[in-house]
Amino acid sequence: MDEEENEESTSPARRSLQKSSEDVFEEEPIGSLSTGVSSYQIKPTLQNKFKELPVKEIIRNVVAAMLTGMAYDPDRAKNWSMLISNEVNEKVRDLQMKRYKHIVQVIIGEMKGAGVKSAVRCVWDSDVDGYTSDIFINDTIFCVTTVFAIYLY
Numbered sequence: 637m638d639e640e641e642n643e644e645s646t647s648p649a650r651r652s653l654q655k656s657s658e659d660v661f662e663e664e665p666i667g668s669l670s671t672g673v674s675s676y677q678i679k680p681t682l683q684n685k686f687k688e689l690p691v692k693e694i695i696r697n698v699v700a701a702m703l704t705g706m707a708y709d710p711d712r713a714k715n716w717s718m719l720i721s722n723e724v725n726e727k728v729r730d731l732q733m734k735r736y737k738h739i740v741q742v743i744i745g746e747m748k749g750a751g752v753k754s755a756v757r758c759v760w761d762s763d764v765d766g767y768t769s770d771i772f773i774n775d776t777i778f779c780v781t782t783v784f785a786i787y788l789y
Contacts, residue, residue: 678789679764684734686785688768694727695770695781708746708776717742720781728783739784747776760786 702720706712721740728738745752756767764787772779 680735680787685764686733686736686766686787688766690731691728691783691785692768692770694731695724695768695783696772698723698727699770699772699779699781703772703774703777703779706774706777708744710746713744716779717744720779724781724783733785735788736785737788738786741782741784743780745778747773747778752778752780754780756782758784 698720702716702723706716721742724742725738725740728740743752743754765785767782767784769780769782772781
């Protein structure tokens with residue numbers, strides 16, 4: 637068998653194994669652009685950063701639709717908080733914030749004039765993580781809804 641015939645009978649897998657080291661280093665690395673620059677991005681672009689206003693609008697619309705005209709009822713408050721958090725969660729998910737996970741917290745209480753104090757502490761990257769909150773108040777109910785957005789590296 638001559639050399640030309642031997643090359644034709646060699647399988648494609650064997651030919652790929654026979655590449656020289658020069659051929660391997662000339663190939664573009666996986667995940668790179670045609671310019672040779674890595675396309676892996678650690679932080680979100682300005683367009684993909686968490687945007688508070690659309691999320692605040694979602695919160696305001698969902699809570700107003702659920703609680704406007706309602707009177708406080710402790711038995712129904714648990715159900716309201718679950719319904720509000722689920723609906724806000726779904727609508728925020730529909731915004732398709734790439735690589736963000738979000739947490740929705742809903743607090744519903746009775747308006748009795750006693751006042752409420754609340755605090756949240758966490759460790760996060762203030763450049764990319766964020767939150768937004770909105771408060772709904774009527775004659776008998778207060779509702780504080782907060783959405784936290786955490787960027788996944």
